[in-house]
Amino acid sequence: MKFSLSWLKEHLGGDADLKTVTDTLTRVGLEVEDVEDKAGDLSAFIVGHILEAKRHPNADKLQVCMVDVGKGAPLQVVCGAPNARQGLKVVFAAPGTVIPVSGVKLGASEIRGVASGGMLCSSRELGLGDDHDGIMELPENAPVGRPFAPMVGLDDPVIEIAVTPNRPDCLGVHGVARDLAAAEIGELRDPVIKPIAGAFPCPTAVRFDFGDAEPLSPFFALRLVRGVRNGQSPEWLRRRLKAIGQKPINALVDVTNYMTFDRNRPLHVFDAAKVKGDLLVRRGRRGESFLALDGKTYAVDETMCVIADDNGVQSLAGVIGGAATGCDQDTTDVLIESALWDPLNIARTGRALNVNSDARYRFERGVDPAFALPGLELATQLVLEFCGGEASEIVSAGAVPERNLIIDFPVSEVRRLAGLDLAPAEIKATLGMLGFWVTGQGDRLKVAVPSWRPDIEGKADLVEEVVRIIGLDRVAATPLPAGASVSGARLSLIQRRAR
Incomplete structure (x- = not known):
């Protein structure tokens, strides 16, 4: 993560x-x-300003640039980039700087008979991308002589x-x-997610059809946002996705990826114009297949859960979406899906088809069921903010399952299992900050487990939560009992002779 x-x-x-x-x-x-x-790795690279760019006297494809680096006289740098020009703000590396990608340490050099005191860098040379066709172009207001990393958000x-x-x-x-x-190093920011009132009924319905077989989804919610303009997502969002190795695609898809990593709430978006009829959540059928967003065609069977329309399978539920109904730059109406899936079935499906997606990774481990609808509301807010449009009412099938687990918790268990002698008030405060609902007085508490913690099942789990937050360093060192004295020799005569 x-x-x-x-x-x-x-x-x-x-x-x-x-x-x-x-x-x-x-x-x-x-x-x-x-x-x-990266700010530390790139601290030696600074903002330069090309004051003059002239053709190299001995090479048609090279230019001799005079570069202001913020101190002293301008430096002469020979550069072969086609976009090097007068007035451009660039990334400058002085002699002695180590280039991240190649590991080469720069030195003062002479190129085709002209002295060069440094280097103007491309994004590829800095390890920031694959673009090697030209040098990086920085904003016009970039301050000359200052480290360039903060200018492009690399100080994070x-x-x-x-x-x-x-x-x-x-x-x-x-x-x-x-x-x-x-752990008390800050306060949790958890603003209330306000529902968005639907301006019109959702024209696409959703229903389950699992027949007599066990359902593979307890809940599925859907809403239409019409009149969107799907372009690039905001710079801050693209920057966050890039930082964790995700490639920004377009605003609608980026919202779903952002929700996956920000709130552990995988979502899916369908281009409404490409969906024919209503959506049906059902088991797959032998002989069915679909082209997925990764460009591969997958065959499904009755062990797998799919989302289909009148044209057939459009998505492998909880694992990967289909290319036929994917959103692109021309999308104007989008259906946003937020659903819950059977974790074991998701794991089996992903393993059978060898599909490893961020959605699968989370659904097979468990997502917060109570956040399915708030997650849809939050995603809708982001879509309206980035793309405009108008949201419909929410349609759904099934119901959000409730896990009403309340554990009878004797405070003495913390002492018995972990050796920590804590006051009941400290235990209550710790569990409360983790999202548990705690009531009771004295040595016995009643603890309600929050919806996002499927791993908590009993008293020992609560002790573990208290200990990991309070800290193992507070567990007193206790020597093991000495026991009886060391017994005498146990080697036989033959063993002693061999020794």
Whole structure:
């Protein structure tokens, strides 16, 4: 699971720095595997300003540029990029700088008889993309002589954590922030998601058809947003997706990817103009196949759950969408889906077809069922903000399952299982900050488990939650009992002779 520090801070108030965040993550059981700090790696690269660009006297494809680097006299740099020109703000590397991609240390050089004191860099040379056709072009207001990384948003460290299979709630940035807030390094920002009133009935209905077989989906919700303009998503969203290795596609698709990583709420969008009739959620049928968004054709069978219209299968439920109803730049009406799927069936389907998607990864581990509708409302808000349009009422099939698990929890279990002697008030506060509902006085509490924690089943799980947040460092060191004295020799005569 990857996220940037600024992304996390959107959900976690306070002024905790990078070290505090990473140390706390590991302490509460979300082990930090890597921290990518490109600002530090690129600190030697600064903003330059080409004052003059003339053709090299001995080479038609080279130019001799005079570059202002913010101090001293302009430097002469020989450059072969076709877009190098007078007035351009560029990324400059002085002699002695190590180029990230090649590992080459720059030195003062002479190119075709002309001295060159540095280098003007492309995004590929900086490890920021594959573009090698020209040098990077920075905004006109970029301050000359200053580090360039903050100018393009590279001063935001990216943190990668290991999430164990029992913690699907931490496959979203919001869930990670909740754990850190419980560890008291900031406060959780959890604003109420306001429902959007539908302006008209949704023209596309949805229904289940599993016959006598076991249903593979408990709940499916859908809404139409008409009159959208599907272009690029905002720069901040594209930047966040790029930071974690996701490729921005268009605003509608980017919203679904953002919701997947921000809230652990995978969604899907259909181009409404390409959907024929209503949507039917059912088991697949032998002989059916569909072209998926990854460009591959998959054959389905009756063990798999699909979403179909009058034309046939349009999506492999909870795993991957179909290309036939995918959204593109011409999409003007979009159907937004938010559903719940059977985790075991999702895992079996993905394994059978060898499809590894971010949606599958989350659905097979478990998503918060209570967030299915709020997630649809939040996604609708983002679509309206980025693309405009008008939202319909929500149509749905099935019902959101409720897990009304209340655990009778003796406070003494913390002492018995973990050796921590804590006051009931501290235990209640810790569980409360993690989202548990706690009541009771004295040694016995009643604890209601939140919908996003499918891993909590009994008293021992609650003890584990308290200990990982309070900290193992507070568990007192206790020597093992000495027991009886060391017994005498047990070697036989032959063994002693062999020794």
